[in-house]
Amino acid sequence: MRLSRLALAVVPPSARPGIGPGELRTGIVHLGLGAFHRAHQALYTEDAGDPAYGVCGVTMRSMAAAELLRAQDLLYSVLELDGQDASIRVCGMLTEAVGPQEGIARIADPAVRVVTTTVTEPGYRHDPATGRLRAGDPDVAADLAGGPPRTPVGRLVAGLRARRAAGAGPVTVICCDNLVGGGRLLGGLVTEFCELAREEGLLSWIGDGNVAFPSSMVDRIVPAPTGADRAAAARLLGVEDRAALATEPFRQWVIEDRFAGGRPPWERAGAVITPDVEPYETMKLRLLNGVHSVLAYLGALAGLGTVAEAMARPELAEAGRRYLELDAAPTLVPPPGTDLDAYREQLLARLSNPALRHPIAQVAADGTHKLPQRLLPVIRDRLARGAEPRWAALGVAAWMRYVSAGRADDGTPLTVADAMAARLAMPGAGPREVVDRLLGLTEVFGEDLRQDGTLRTLLSDWLTRLTADGALATARTG
Template identity: 55%
Template sequence: MAARGGAVNDTVRVAQRLRLDTLDRLSGQGRGWVGPAVDPRALRVGVVHLGIGAFHRAHQAIFTELAAAATGREDWGITGVTQRSASVRDQLMPQDGLYSVLERGADAAPLRVVGSVRDVVFGAGDPAAVVDRIADPAVRLVTLTVTEKGYRRDGAGRLDRSDPEVVADLAGRPPRTVVGQLVRGLQRRLAESAEPITLLSCDNLVGNGDVLRGLVQDIVDALPSSEAGGLADWITTSVRFPSCMVDRIVPATTAEDRADALAVLGLEDRGVVVAEPFSQWVIEDDFAAGRPAWERAGAVLTRDVAAWEAVKLRMLNASHSLLAYLGALRGYDTIAAALTEDRLAAAAESLMVEDVAPTLRVPDGLDLDHYRGQVLTRFANPALRHRTVQVAMDGSQKLPVRLLGTVRDRLAAGAVPRHAALAVAAWMVYVAQGRDVRGRDLPLDDPMAERLGTAGAAAGGDPQRLVDALLHVDEIFGADLRDHQGFRAALVDHVAQLTKG
């Protein structure tokens, strides 16, 4: 790997940028890196991806490229849409869409240059271009990784009609919300070609396909009849919303990662992403107009995603959140470092064994004990440097899908889930305390940050008042959990333990 220090900076300044022409001139393939599995110049765009962050580039974009290579199909190139910042466009477009994926950990594959992304659009800067891409009859698939908060749902899981951005989209401005972009694109598509299309959510939401279908319907129902004419019926017959489950740990890229990619490739790559060696994708096989042969790249195509999804959300994602909040409070910067403390490792394992496992319907062919061990091994990979505060983001959106389903199922069975309650209590202390054991600030990066921060501050450090204040945020907990005395008592006990001394 690259040497550290000023020499790396000097090299970065003079290195050629990764592009198709510079990649063509390299003779180093096979010496630590591999090039695109298909010729990027030959690919035609058939996929629009909303939310082209690091995860998509390390996951679906690779599956799609490998599927194209396995079948010789050249019609599944990707147009990516970056929603909030132009940074990904500015990284990739001067590189002809190319970027590299650097795996970290045991059994890491050689650095891979990926060429399936053929265009990147900045949605906030050019919303009309997003609508144009979705309406293009050559596009047969729209995929999404926009995080839980990108769907702009209310406490009941429907479209939040009070959200100012949703209101503006419904008023007719060029759309900037994800669901607004989809509906305006579908409107245009119906008017111009009426070609069928599939919308595939790849976010961590229970029944993400059904969620997306419902939100699209909410927008359509809110449109004036003069705008919606025939749209609902066409969506019913010509648009599919399959569910899927995705899994790969993709931490934020650092300057060290970029230097290591430069050392391997010999070219500066400003779009490099880092990932663990593991990757999984389980997809409901329900598509309106064909799809890439993702199964040829290792994906599982099934009619039953729900069981796989529940295992991943309740075991992997829930324990990830538990380690993030407890670890951050204890002063650990990374998930792997948090797992070095025996108490935290035991809490994560107990959450999965005692609270989560009894709630699961295990998919055929999955060994749950092996899966649990695999989760902890992956989290303990020190090469990933997955930051606790990064995983702790957006807790108001993540807790309901990662932890509270388990809580409700165990309470319904007559058991108080102590370890799931510990994870929720750690989130409450994280919100209210705002600092770790070393006195360092802990950022509250959450769409409900102002409301949560106010509730936490009003508690004045009293565990009972803190628990009551946050349990009354019905958008997160609902009246059932707010009023359950056994769950409340467990939270108060955990908060008291976490804040004493």
């Protein structure tokens, strides 16, 4: 039997949804119906316990996820894996799963109070070094010209335009991607889009307090689901779930206390509502996401498949620890009540969880957007203090080797998933040429890092060693 409302009678009572699907009303529109949202914000919202905040999930590209969920009455399960231990729950918070055009219409519904987004860092079509909209991007240009919107920002603006026309009242838009100052960034991109499109009326409506863009910090490791995850879910549920997800027990959500109207009582589910998200956000981006990138690029060069496999190699685990202790931690002012040493040890334990099978390729994708959020702020901070960001530079050098050579240390081809992949590939180029050309990508590194002699020397030295000796030997000798 496949998971459905009817099949819930077979599911163990402890795993059934906290709110009956029939009780829900749509109060949230979510852009980006992927695994992370379903294993993070949707569960927080269910645990908050208010049936007025069911979620309309909007796909940004393929309708495959929506069709998969519709075939199961919008139900799916979430496995929590910790070593050999596993638990499961069925989430029933989705009220709809629709495509982009239907999603625009749902944003105009007066019952909707919140719009959330997880469209990945590149999805916002912005320059990561400046935070400005890439107006020359063909899809952005098509959106500005008035065609059916293709980009998340274009679709969000279309939804807000429809909401204003409908007199549907205020709405809060929460960016839930790994971006520095995500609320400010998304609000700025919407403003810039409206300015370029000459939508003065919509700009005034937004500026009059009808739309709030709070920042938020989200933290949970959610790998792409596998057949093994679906098999484990079937064993625990007693029914088949083709949309099953796997994640870790840890989760965290911190949201800036800046809302235009109503919201779910997320604090009941453990979310932190605070006037200042920045300390949480900076800590998470520089520690968890930063060390993730260091491990991913070194691990990919070493021919490893998952983050846990990278952590199982003592030399890579030590490189990650040194990055955390010697480069990232000194740049942080931790949130009140946070013990950085305990946070670091918990983080390393999370990354070592072999049950998650978090693919290195997933973490390594889109480096031109991820590095400016993760490693480059650490490098800038350390350089400004007169320090050598040695281990952060190793992570960037490993990225340079990964994208320029396109091969692991044993010669196995690597697939570089990045919007700028064609500009990054330099097979056969020497270390100094690679460093010169990649630092010249000012939309990634900015003018300041391109001109910094200390960083250039560090990168050249690391890349020379990575090229000659490979990732494992380089990390081992430090």
